[in-house]
Amino acid sequence: MAHETLNVDGMTCGHCVETVSKAVSSIPGVSKVDVDLEKKRVTVDFDENQTALADIKSKITDVGYEVVGA
Incomplete structure (x- = not known):
């Protein structure tokens, strides 16, 4: 099991959190x-x-956000 933390630009509200969470959870x-x-x-x-x-x-990129620093 791997554990990673990603920096993500573009998240500004609760809807963003829900969108990213649902997208990543679906993998x-x-x-x-x-x-x-x-x-x-x-x-x-x-x-x-x-x-x-x-x-x-x-x-994460597919749903409209940017992974930065990695």
Whole structure:
């Protein structure tokens, strides 16, 4: 099980938190998602045998936000 924290730009409200959380949670292998609006961070626990960090970043980008610093 992997544990990663991503910095995400573009999140400004509760709807953003819900959008990112639902999108990342829908990825097979993701077991936990925590979106911190104030710090603009997304923490994810996932099974590396089922998904890759690149897939998680791509999903966040697909729903309209930018993963920065990684």
